[in-house]
Amino acid sequence: MPPVNPSPIPCIVALDYPSRDELLGFLKSVTPQSVPWVKIGLQSFCLNGPGLVREVGAAGFKIFLDLKLHDIPNTVAGAVRSLSSLPISMLTLHASGGLEMMQRALDIQQELAPDLRLLGVTVLTSMDRKGLAETGITNAPDAHVERLASLALEAGMPGLVCSPLELRNLRQEFGKNPFLVTPGVRPAGGDMGDQKRTMTPAEAVQAGASALVVGRPITKAADPVAAVKGIQEEMSLAIQ
Numbered sequence: 001m002p003p004v005n006p007s008p009i010p011c012i013v014a015l016d017y018p019s020r021d022e023l024l025g026f027l028k029s030v031t032p033q034s035v036p037w038v039k040i041g042l043q044s045f046c047l048n049g050p051g052l053v054r055e056v057g058a059a060g061f062k063i064f065l066d067l068k069l070h071d072i073p074n075t076v077a078g079a080v081r082s083l084s085s086l087p088i089s090m091l092t093l094h095a096s097g098g099l100e101m102m103q104r105a106l107d108i109q110q111e112l113a114p115d116l117r118l119l120g121v122t123v124l125t126s127m128d129r130k131g132l133a134e135t136g137i138t139n140a141p142d143a144h145v146e147r148l149a150s151l152a153l154e155a156g157m158p159g160l161v162c163s164p165l166e167l168r169n170l171r172q173e174f175g176k177n178p179f180l181v182t183p184g185v186r187p188a189g190g191d192m193g194d195q196k197r198t199m200t201p202a203e204a205v206q207a208g209a210s211a212l213v214v215g216r217p218i219t220k221a222a223d224p225v226a227a228v229k230g231i232q233e234e235m236s237l238a239i240q
């Protein structure tokens with residue numbers, strides 16, 4: 001695959017494959033130059049463990065490990081300690097785990113993996129107002145995102161995961177520094193799957209994203225390589 005003008009805003013491909021062979025098959029069809037960033041999430045990590053992370057890292061890809069840690073502070077700090085020797089550049093924790101949980105995780109990260117960026121997950125992009133209300137949260141999703149974002153930034157988290165619909169509000173509220181990663185990105189006319197709060201790649205870039213995460217529109221496409229290339233091109237055009 002010829003390298004596309006790499007956009008300064010990465011399109012991180014979510015490698016949510018049911019088998020190691022399919023995941024590695026996708027990586028063989030691209031290069032770290034054409035797709036610098038990949039995301040390993042719960043599905044692949046639970047199946048393949050840290051060995052896969054080392055293998056993907058050794059192949060030259062930058063890794064966003066999306067484990068969405070959420071437990072008592074001591075356990076989350078221990079998990080960050082266990083993960084700190086892996087070749088990962090970003091790792092997620094749920095901001096709803098609380099201030100102390102995030103601070104303890106940051107303490108370990110700063111001690112053992114100073115280059116690792118911890119991201120606070122605000123409200124999952126699959127949740128809408130009704131889904132949040134079912135968990136007892138009666139705030140609108142954007143208000144709850146803002147509240148969790150404020151807590152994560154108070155803890156010292158350098159970045160957040162949010163839906164593209166909240167990007168403008170978060171930039172207005174918290175400025176240009178937080179690294180805002182957004183899943184819930186769907187090319188125009190694409191299948192939504194279980195995502196409810198979505199935007200197109202171009203809209204997400206224009207709304208202030210630092211990085212996009214795209215999974216099924218690429219991994220389930222008839223031609224995944226063409227799909228990722230199309231999204232990268234759309235993002236590059238949106239920046240110009």
Ligand code: C5P
Nearest residue numbers: 014041123124125161183213214215216
């Ligand atoms: O296939 P799709 O593009 O919907 O994948 C989105 C990816 O982003 C999934 O791996 C999902 O776990 C992740 N994610 C999300 N919503 C969040 C955080 C991460 O969809 N708030």
